[in-house]
Amino acid sequence: MTALHPQPRSGVLDIQAYVPGKSGAPGLAKVFKLSSNETPLGPSPRAIAAYQAVAAHLEDYPDGAATELREAIGRAFGLDPDRIVCGAGSDDLLNLLARAYLADGDEAIYTTHGFLVYPIAMLGTGAKPVVAAETNYTASVDTILATLTKKTKIVFLANPNNPTGTYISFDEVKRLHRGLPSQVLLVLDAAYAEYVRRNDYESGIELVATSDNVVMTRTFSKIHGLAAVRLGWMFGPADVVAAINRIRGPFNVNAPAIAAGIAAIADHEHQERARQHNSRWLDWLAEEIEKLGLKVTPSVANFLLIHFPETKGRTAKEADAFLTARGLILRQVAVYKLPHALRMSVGTEEANRLVVAALKEFLAKTA
Numbered sequence: 001m002t003a004l005h006p007q008p009r010s011g012v013l014d015i016q017a018y019v020p021g022k023s024g025a026p027g028l029a030k031v032f033k034l035s036s037n038e039t040p041l042g043p044s045p046r047a048i049a050a051y052q053a054v055a056a057h058l059e060d061y062p063d064g065a066a067t068e069l070r071e072a073i074g075r076a077f078g079l080d081p082d083r084i085v086c087g088a089g090s091d092d093l094l095n096l097l098a099r100a101y102l103a104d105g106d107e108a109i110y111t112t113h114g115f116l117v118y119p120i121a122m123l124g125t126g127a128k129p130v131v132a133a134e135t136n137y138t139a140s141v142d143t144i145l146a147t148l149t150k151k152t153k154i155v156f157l158a159n160p161n162n163p164t165g166t167y168i169s170f171d172e173v174k175r176l177h178r179g180l181p182s183q184v185l186l187v188l189d190a191a192y193a194e195y196v197r198r199n200d201y202e203s204g205i206e207l208v209a210t211s212d213n214v215v216m217t218r219t220f221s222k223i224h225g226l227a228a229v230r231l232g233w234m235f236g237p238a239d240v241v242a243a244i245n246r247i248r249g250p251f252n253v254n255a256p257a258i259a260a261g262i263a264a265i266a267d268h269e270h271q272e273r274a275r276q277h278n279s280r281w282l283d284w285l286a287e288e289i290e291k292l293g294l295k296v297t298p299s300v301a302n303f304l305l306i307h308f309p310e311t312k313g314r315t316a317k318e319a320d321a322f323l324t325a326r327g328l329i330l331r332q333v334a335v336y337k338l339p340h341a342l343r344m345s346v347g348t349e350e351a352n353r354l355v356v357a358a359l360k361e362f363l364a365k366t367a
């Protein structure tokens with residue numbers, strides 16, 4: 001007779017654990033990590049200094065309410081700090097939102113190539129992830145609305161989306177919101193908002209401010225270059241904020257992260273430099289890679305989705321091996337239902353030029 005074992009709740013064993021992008025290549029001294037949408041500029045020097053200063057007081061607990069950080073974010077965006085919650089990365093907040101609003105038997109919607117943390121967060125609560133089909137690698141408001149049922153509790157939408165880099169306009173987000181019953185929570189994940197240069201884009205602030213069922217999440221991991229310290233924030237209706245504050249860890253954001261975040265959000269010049277670097281090299285990469293005969297999905301973020309043929313010798317998998325051997329680490333995205341593509345972060349000028357040269361060599365070799 002076998003003994004009974006502790007069992008996780010239903011859904012947990014259906015989770016495929018998140019696998020982060022590779023960070024190295026064996027045997028190579030110099031690698032360019034272009035697999036996790038990090039910034040090639042690093043953090044603001046002011047954020048590094050603020051982070052280091054906290055090292056003298058590691059014996060102290062952080063401010064559990066992250067008050068100064070919420071105030072700094074509030075100043076930067078003109079928001080009420082009481083409507084902001086900070087988290088250990090936006091991952092933390094996405095999971096907390098799922099935990100607070102989903103239960104066994106509920107449904108939550110995300111899109112075909114949506115960010116993988118969403119189904120993981122949903123399954124962890126016992127809820128059922130429901131996939132809404134995309135059109136041209138872009139979220140479709142019509143299919144999301146058609147996917148709604150009485151059981152739907154949350155719609156998670158990354159805008160722009162990772163790994164596709166595509167976005168939907170503010171008008172489309174508003175149309176989505178209008179189509180949702182008032183008890184369904186719309187989570188707008190704007191991790192890449194700072195990079196978007198489109199007049200018809202809005203990160204979610206306006207919709208959160210004017211409705212009771214919309215939350216926007218943001219991160220310090222991307223344009224602020226603080227992925228290592230794990231820092232994110234959300235802006236939401238007062239009762240959603242109150243719910244998340246009830247279930248979050250009492251000290252879910254650490255003191256060095258709080259200090260670095262306060263300095264980073266105020267360093268507008270650093271953010272502008274990062275934006276300009278990105279705009280320039282995003283366009284350059286898309287153009288140069290398309291000239292090689294590969295399709296690139298139009299991106300408004302700090303990464304690109306590059307599509308490869310299925311012909312032997314030219315596949316995404318083989319390209320990845322070829323690039324990795326040269327210290328160029330991109331991201332395979334088969335887990336995102338994109339087995340024939342690689343995602344590349346916009347890197348330094350050196351890294352960007354090396355990738356284009358290596359892809360040219362890869363395609364010439366197999367022609």
Ligand SMILES: Cc1ncc(COP(=O)(O)O)c(C=O)c1O
Binds near residue numbers: 191
């Ligand atoms: C769409 C999207 N949302 C959220 C995150 C998580 O960011 P964080 O580092 O704040 O947890 C990422 C990170 O890759 C992302 O791509």
